[in-house]
Amino acid sequence: MRRFRKTLTAAVLTTLLVGSTAGWASASSESAPSGPLPGTAAWLADSSLGKQLPDPATATPSEVAAFFAGLTDAQQRRLAEDHPTVVGNLDGTPVSLRYEANGPAGDRVLAYDPRGRGLIARVVGDLEHAAHVSVIVPGSDIDASTSDGTAQWAADLQEEAGDDTAVIAWAGYTTPSGIGPDLATGRLAGTGAERLARFTDGLDAAGLPDPSLFCHSYGSVVCGLAADDTDAGDIVVMGSPGMRADDVTALDTDARVWAAKSPDDWIDRVPHVEFLGLGHGADPTAPGFGARVLPADDVPAHDAYFTPGTSTLTAFAAIAGGDL
CATH class of the missing domain: 3.40.50.1820 (Alpha/Beta hydrolase fold, catalytic domain)
Structure with a gap:
């Protein structure tokens, strides 16, 4: 005792x-x-590339990396501009693209979750x-x-x-x-x-x-x-x-x-x-x-x-x- x-x-x-x-x-x-990042619904509904964008909740970083590797620079930049909260926090995304998406949060920001x-x-x-x-x-x-x-x-x-x-x-x-x-x-x-x-x-x-x-x-x-x-x-x-x-x-x-x-x-x-x-x-x-x-x-x-x-x-x- x-x-x-x-x-x-x-x-x-x-x-x-x-x-x-x-x-x-x-x-x-x-x-x-918890739950999806702000902007996730719009990201998943985006069909502009003619294919489904990776689900932030289920896609592995290697799957995300493979997805972005199959896009042109212009396509990557458009996604960062249209869906900054998702792209800026999506592990496996190219570093420079994450910087671009998180630009409003400051220089060389690799992730920013405002919640x-x-x-x-x-x-x-x-x-x-x-x-x-x-x-x-x-x-x-x-x-x-x-x-x-x-x-x-x-x-x-x-x-x-x-x-x-x-x-x-x-x-x-x-x-x-x-x-x-x-x-x-x-x-x-x-x-x-x-x-x-x-x-x-x-x-x-x-x-x-x-x-x-x-x-x-x-x-x-x-x-x-x-x-x-x-x-x-x-x-x-x-x-x-x-x-x-x-x-x-x-x-x-x-x-x-x-x-x-x-x-x-x-x-x-x-x-x-x-x-x-x-x-x-x-x-x-x-x-x-x-x-x-x-x-x-x-x-x-x-x-x-x-x-x-x-x-x-x-x-x-x-x-x-x-x-x-």
């Missing part, structure tokens, strides 16, 4: 502590966008010609309106890694907002993992290199759940509350798994347990987990792993650029 009480206490503490930097915003649950809090993926570097691609998966309280910090991380990583590397700031899933049960459960992470896996499938279908995933805080839960469904060559987690796996083997991935945790990161106070659906499990930096642990002693805070001059950013850039 004493052990039961200890485990339950740890799980409750996890609920309270996982999002301790998120502020006392709200304890309500978030709802991820709810908004989802967005922004690119730093020349993605279409990159030898190396990285995707940053952020943690809680990040959406289309609060993703500038993640975009700055992408810029700092890309600058350190070099011109042959492109970095995507992927605020492409509904993150937990404020302090509440979403922070300590895998509900939103599970939906995010499905979106991340499809997104990386889309990169592959567009002919891009296998990505490296850089997963911060709750984003590492997303990456843990997506690990067996993505072709990432490297998965790097930092400030992680856990990956919902006991060890690297349980992730069932061929990717190299790396982990970093600063001694000044508040995440170290979060119990690494999973009980009755609360908590995210083992510490990825623990010796028994099996990840390759990166130095992080000079990282001053939970949100500072991409700070220029830190040992973590140097290591991240080496991984992103294929030098480590």
Whole structure:
């Protein structure tokens, strides 16, 4: 009974502590966008090409890529102009066409879903010609309106890694907002993992290199759940509350798994347990987990792993650029 009480206490503490930097915003649950994107009905009804357009809900990224490969440049551009919300979010669509469709949302936007809090993926570097691609998966309280910090991380990583590397700031899933049960459960992470896996499938279908995933805080839960469904060559987690796996083997991935945790990161106070659906499990930096642990002693805070001059950013850039 004493052990039961200890485990339950740890799980409750996890609920309270996982999002301790998120502020006392709200304890309500978030709802991820569901159903078809705005404009899908018009897209499916478009018969101007004399053939059915791929259904965004059922077509795989490789099927989408094959469809666009069979169109002329003019036909592609007309679809982007007539159906920007669909084309701009359809994984497997050529990169340049997604940029064109998402033009109103800003430069080099690879995805933009205006529903709810908004989802967005922004690119730093020349993605279409990159030898190396990285995707940053952020943690809680990040959406289309609060993703500038993640975009700055992408810029700092890309600058350190070099011109042959492109970095995507992927605020492409509904993150937990404020302090509440979403922070300590895998509900939103599970939906995010499905979106991340499809997104990386889309990169592959567009002919891009296998990505490296850089997963911060709750984003590492997303990456843990997506690990067996993505072709990432490297998965790097930092400030992680856990990956919902006991060890690297349980992730069932061929990717190299790396982990970093600063001694000044508040995440170290979060119990690494999973009980009755609360908590995210083992510490990825623990010796028994099996990840390759990166130095992080000079990282001053939970949100500072991409700070220029830190040992973590140097290591991240080496991984992103294929030098480590």
